[in-house]
Amino acid sequence: MNAEPILQVENLTKLYAAGKGCEAVSFDLYPGEVLGIVGESGSGKSTLLNCLSARLAPDEGDIHYLTRAAERVNLYALSESRQRHLQRTEWGIVHQHPRDGLRMGVSAGANIGERLMATGQRHYGNLRDTAQSWMSDVELDIARIDDKPTTYSGGMQQRLQIARNLVTHPRLVFMDEPTGGLDVSVQARLLDLLRQLVTEMNLAVVIVTHDLAVARLLAQRLIVMRHGRVVETGLTDQVLDDPQHAYTQLLVSSVLTS
């Protein structure tokens, strides 16, 4: 890869107690690359993701992000308003529970339009058109644009959350267990959709999951975490087919096969 990394993480540490949180994590992420973070519950995956997405200040370490304007910025040296601006315009954050990422009290159309309105779009007709086109892109029935997300199924809510995040054409998306809590067939469709959108939009993605199948399908590169530390990194197929670390071997061997 000859492009410059979009995200550079050096020695990132956020500890709540010894071994709780994430410790000394370093990696580079390139444009268009999907990086999976796998590990058991409590291994620090979500803490790491929160640190990366400027929602949790780390104890130590630096995160450098390359903006759309090709400016390399130190994330936690930015003002809070710059951080929020990045979150709204250049990033997407897909939460595990759609309820955390959606505004449940307002319609689907308003949910998709919120970021656009926040960045200054003031034309109702255009907002409406954009919302409809995104709804069809994520395979939601556009007739339900004025329905509240509370009336949607779990899978639909998750797709709505994805549309809401991608509407401003972000360059970097953080996903925390996006398929958690969905049944297998819905999961498969959502993964298909994600893979297609990631390719089409050339997104860089950091995806946290405990599901190795999800990681295999989406991620090109994997980071395996345990007790807050990175125990193994490498290309997804390499890590999953030929795990080197004892913990990764355990993780791979404990996947149920039917």
Place this chain on the structure above:
Amino acid sequence: MNPQTIREGYNFAYLDEQTKRMIRRALLKAVAIPGYQVPFGGREMPMPYGWGTGGMQVTAAVIGQNDCLKVIDQGADDTTNAVSIRAFFRDLTGVKTTERTEEATLIQTRHRIPEKPLQAGQVLVYQVPIPEPLRFIEPSEVETRKMHALEDYGVMHIKLYEDIAQFGHIATAYAYPVLVNGRYVMDPSPIPKFDNPKMDNSPALQLFGAGREKRIYAIPPYTDVKSLDFEDHPFEVQTWKQCCAICGSTESFLDEVIMDDQGAHEFICSDTDYCRERMASQEMPV
């Protein structure tokens, strides 16, 4: 100067001098940062929250012996709330009171702006129930303060978007959000949106007091006040097919009044002083 006839045992305008100073300091800050909500140490007033305790504290802090006070409730000078507050201040300050908009130097209002354009030197005090325009979507005060600080106002248009999606037009009819001086989004208190244009570049000083929420904010004279809207759904005020049944005005804000139990109804001016004056000028030639 007005004759001093204050009820025995009370300080001028009910509040003690230190409290008035504290409120005046909050007012100065509010005027310096138009639209910004300044917290203040709201006092207990001798009436329940929701009856105008915020407006009364602001009035008590700014009223002087030479002031002439007018109090309106939904435009009317003769409803319980207006009569009681006017009597309260007459009792405890001895200042002149009036029902005429042009005579008043200080006007305390509940949910209307007088129809007659305000003049430089006049002060309009609003009673505010909920000062936070972002509250409907964000229950946390910590978060709304941060949103104001960062000008994170995208959510304000969500409400208007939802209106259009549901009703085909912006159906918000009162407490219609405004952007003050190009910086702070402000709740103009529950005045009808009919009155929003009167706030823009008004020569009068406008002060807002919320007693329960303990917030004060202000619009200094000649400040830009813009109602939020969409390019393809611009801000519009209410219009009526009827005219006022008493004075025949087609330009004022009309209240619908039920006349009997058969469903008969009429529309009359909500601003009683405006209506009375129009009647007086119509009768004069006779």
